Amino acid sequence: MTTNESTVFEQLATLDWRGQELSAAQLKLTLPRPEVNAQTAADVVSQIIERVRREGMTALVQLAAQFDKVELEHTRVPAKELERALEQLDPQVRAGLEESIARARTFAAAQLPQDTTVDYPNGASVTQRWVPVTRVGLYVPGGLAVYPSSVIMNAVPAQAAGVSSLALVSPPQREFGGLPHPTILAAAQLLGITEVHAVGGAQAIAALAYGVNMPEDPRGGIDPVDVISGPGNLFVATAKRLVKGVVGIDAEAGPTEIAILADRTARADLIAADMISQAEHDENAAAVLVTDDEQLAAAVRGELERQVAATKHRERVNVALSGRQSAIILVDDLAQGIEVCNAYAAEHLEIMTENASAVAAQITAAGAIFVGDYAPVSLGDYCAGSNHVLPTSGTALHASGLNVNTFLKAVQVINYGQDALNDVAAHVVNLANAEDLPAHGDAVKARYSNNR
Known part of the structure; x- marks a missing residue:
């Protein structure tokens, strides 16, 4: 396997895999990925x-002063600040948020699973019932960009x-007096979210997972949640991993990534x-082109050379495209390209080929x-109706994007009467004895011992 660099936009590497048969294991080892020091x-x-x-x-409060350079007395954002943010929101931005919300709600409503009941002889039944979790913490990042769209993508499926x-x-912003960005507050107000806290980073995840008790303060603290969702930087993702089990999490989001499968058309x-649109997120963002056309x-x-020079965040884009996580991968044909894309398991995959729908399938x-x-x-x-909180770093091999099911639990309900239990009682006893758990069988026999 060789790595070559072109004289045109030399920062972006080329991986020439033509004529090579790579196993799934080899692909996993050689695909371009960001280098992350997770242990630190x-x-x-x-x-x-x-x-x-x-x-x-x-x-x-102390961590906000240390990391965000803001002085806070409390994390809770007053209701009047949410109202003010919406009142002062650019009407065109508001229209965009409202359209995004409407489309996201339509798609989320369609995802709701139905309860399922299976009937067995003598009146027995087993039901799977879907129940929402009680409380959810939504993390909306700050940093290099403003993400009101993430408010929508997290809140809408939870509400549905x-x-x-x-x-x-969401992290407090020094520029806005220690509050989260006003567009984030405005999005929260549009969605009817009344509890917003100016706190970010790993400390926000900890507060949501374990709660912050302040009974002496009329504003209260932060009650613990059942599920935490939302993307963030390496420290946020690591915090989510460390509290998983105490709470449920949607995923450990890594740097954003795009893969594009393209042919001569x-x-x-x-x-x-x-590629530039993803690279402008941050310096660790990945952009990968897979093509059979040199x-x-x-x-x-x-x-890239022409467009990067004209883009606002060209320095950030240049770093992202020159990193080990970005590359052009040359393949023999579309069949090999599909194989590479399935191994890469991109957060976002674009199909720009002839018969794109058939390839996408x-x-x-x-x-x-x-x-x-x-x-x-x-x-x-923003406005497709789909959710943009998606699995990264190859986890799409086994994980899904944020959806309504993230916030639901499947509860099984078993309803058996005496006659129905009698149909399988001997099987339960025999299987219990086979597992050397005789008390399990005794619990069944006890229901018939006195002929009650």
Whole structure:
């Protein structure tokens, strides 16, 4: 396997896999991925979590001063600030948020699973009943960009599931007097979220998982939640991993990524634009093009050189595209390209090929698949109706994007009468004895011993 660099936009590596038969194991080892020091993050995050558990609101206030450079008395955002943010929101931005909310709600409502009952002889039945969790914590990142869209993507499926209590957390911003960004507050107000806290990072995850008790303060603390959802940086993802089990989590989100499967029919300018759109997220963002057309790859390099020079966040984009997580992968044909894409299991996968829908049907691992020239990833970020909180770092091999089921529990209800139990009583006793658990069988026999 060789790695070559073109003279056109030299920062982006080329992996030439033509003529090579790579096993699934080999693909996993050689696919471009970001380099992350998870252990260092785990050590730091463990200390933060323990401090929040021990010191509560005092720790949150002190950590806000240390990391966010803001002075807080309390994390709770007053209701008047939510109202003010919505009142002052740019009408065009509000219209965009409202359209995004409407489409997301339509898709989320369609995802609701139905209760299922199976009947057995003599009146026996087993039911699977879907029940929403009681309380959910929604994490909305700050940092290099503003993410009101993440408010929508997290809140809408939770609301559709029937969650009765939502707590939104987002980092305090020095520029806005220690409050989260006003557009995030406005989105929360649009969605009817009344509990918003100015807290971010690993400390926010700890507060949601374990709660912060402040009975002496009329504003209260932060009640613990049942599920935490929402993307964040390495420290947020690590904190979610460390509290998993205490609470449920949607996923451990890593750096964002796009993969594009393209053939000779694809437009190089669109491919470059979409790679740049993901690379502008942060320096660890990944952009991968998989193609069987060497001329297209060269054309994409030319477009990147032209378009990156004109984009606002060109420095960030250059770093992301020159990192080990980004590359152009040359393959023999679309069949090999599909194999590579299924092994990569991209958060976002665009299909820009002839018969794109048929190709997309062969993809078995991706957070979301965007089919054709007019379905860019940025559409899914805002107004497609789909959810943009998606599995990263190859976890789409086994994980799903955020959806209504994230906030639901399947409860099984077993309803058997005496005659129905009698139909299988001997089987239960025999299986219990086979497992050397005779008391299990005795619990069944006890129901018949006195002929009650």
